[in-house]
Amino acid sequence: MIRAHVLICGGTGCTSSGSKSIQAAFDDALAAQGLTEEVKIVQTGCFGLCALGPVVIVHPDGTFYSRVTPEDVKEIVSEHLLKGRVVDHLVYNDTGDKAEAAPEHASLNDTAFYKAQKRVALRNCGVINPENIDEYIAMDGYAALGKALTEMTPDQVIETVLASGLRGRGGAGFPTGKKWELARNLVKDADQKFVACNADEGDPGAFMDRSVLEGDPHALIEAMAIAAYAIGANKGFVYVRAEYPIAVSRLGIAIGQAREYGLLGKNIFGTGFDFDMEIRLGAGAFVCGEETALMTSIEGHRGEPRPRPPFPAVKGLFGKPTVLNNVETYANIPQIILKGAEWFSSMGTEKSKGTKVFALGGNIKNTGLVEVPMGTTLRQIVEEIGGGIPGGKKFKAAQTGGPSGGCIPAQHLDIPIDYDNLLSIGSMMGSGGLIVMDEDSCMVDIAKFFLEFTVDESCGKCTPCRVGTQRLLEMLNKITEGKATLEDLDKMEELCHYIKKNALCGLGQTAPNPVLSTLHFFRDEYVAHIVDKKCPAGVCKSLLTFSIDKEKCIGCGLCARNCPADAITKTDYIAPGKKLPAWEIDPAKCVKCGACISGCKFKAISKG
């Protein structure tokens, strides 16, 4: 009889930090202690706290072990699982370090990281085994589909989704119910309709959709079946990027199991409703996350966008009316059907209901996945849940919305995050990537980073995007090299607005956002690069000079040995109180790698 469950994270983050070998170590250790009949090992999806992976949770106590190594496993088995003593030194504590003393919160749900979260889309991630349909069913899985098919008309399903206030989680925030209503009603006599799922998550640093696919793939299948019933479709496509091998394989397993149970296929629940779905793999083009390009790609053509209208609700996949939603949007649907529109709309702000998943990254302690009610402030996410910025550095800005979004500076830390508030300060929700930057980040460099990305990913179909983003990047390069004039700054701004107005699809229309928003909030940094020829954060290499303070240099010569360019030589000068001559850097030879600074124990080297 099973008395304890050991949940091991099998998400991409923990898999790459070695959770597979942990699982093997548990199998061995449990067998050695004769506990295989009493303790069950469960591989789950992402728990969210990727920074502390591999993550292991022991139930029924809910003890949260972090950064577990195969060597630790024996101790967990012999102490905790056999004798019932929590292994304190392996338990997560709020500072993200392994605790010396007994931690305050042995249980996962009591940690600051989880306490402020509200998990709807991620409710099963890290709780169930995604490769076992029975566990999903145990968590009321497929009950929403059953309810929709047997108790509700398609119009009632749409009304419920409309009333819930759910908006598209892919970024733009279009009301999901409205989308479904249009797909149901605009073309009355369509012989075929489709539902599709956008799982082509391409924003750098975003991995919300991946985690849902990896941790709770049946939720997506169930939601797509509900959407199909609502609009009158019987076929679905999931477009996933091939770079998500674990997600693709688990979704494939889930679809197979759903077919076996008759939850996909003909006459589902004996209601006469048919629905089946297929996976289509994307080859990694960012533009294929744009809805028209995505559908073109599913049809087997080169992934390029086309002008809208006609919108997909009228002419989508293979020319038929299509509903296309993002993974996270779908993940909310079964809960809304089961618990009702009112339950969902009780969370969030006036115009943005429910919760949002964010992928926290950058200069933050608890890198990982968090789900919070809409309207949570950025400060709560960064300081409480995210655990603040490492090394006591100051918060400078957070970037949301990836290459389409913008920066939120420190003065807006207390803004409640929802679609409209982010737009009003020149950023956007995007799919939910949230990159935190500390005082050492150069905002011009950040804008350049995102622009390099869009230049690479521009499909080339329309001139404003293909040529415009390239010119924009050249201007940014000029600024970071200290060769620009203030006039360039105005020109750059003008070009941004031109691209926004004229590009064909969302990729181009939003590509200038990182530039515009950094320009708006951090214009002084741009000016510093141009006028003073300085990078205030000390990032832009062309504007940096490295120098040795001869009064502090003790003459050990470590910097010279570390220097890959032989740019550091000995001088004749011996500072008072020092025994050896100081060293100096030849700026002509210096490659500005910073190896000298990180090696100097006497803080004698500075950059500026």
Next chain:
Amino acid sequence: MKSLAELAAIRDKMKDKVVLREGSSQIRVVVGMATCGIAAGARPVLSAFVEGINNAGLSANVTVTQTGCIGICQYEPVVEIYEADKEKVTYVKMTPEKAAEVIERHLKGGKVVEEYIIK
């Protein structure tokens, strides 16, 4: 899947198997499993509780966990029962047979089995 009843049957069958992970139980049965407890026979007692609670259909409300040495080694195997808003009950010198009785009379019936508690 031909009917909702079929789905409900799978859910009910599986519910007991995942409920362990929800941590929402009102009652906690804690078995002392330090060296002293194990030597006195705590393992069969633990198993008896796990199986008995499952068979009695109580697993949604009762969780069984272990703990280390409580400090009264001469009374092992010791089992403590925690219930919200109630005083902790400590059973001593437990056996699988006594465990079955505790499940029946205490966990199911709601009455403390006075003869087995620590005096």
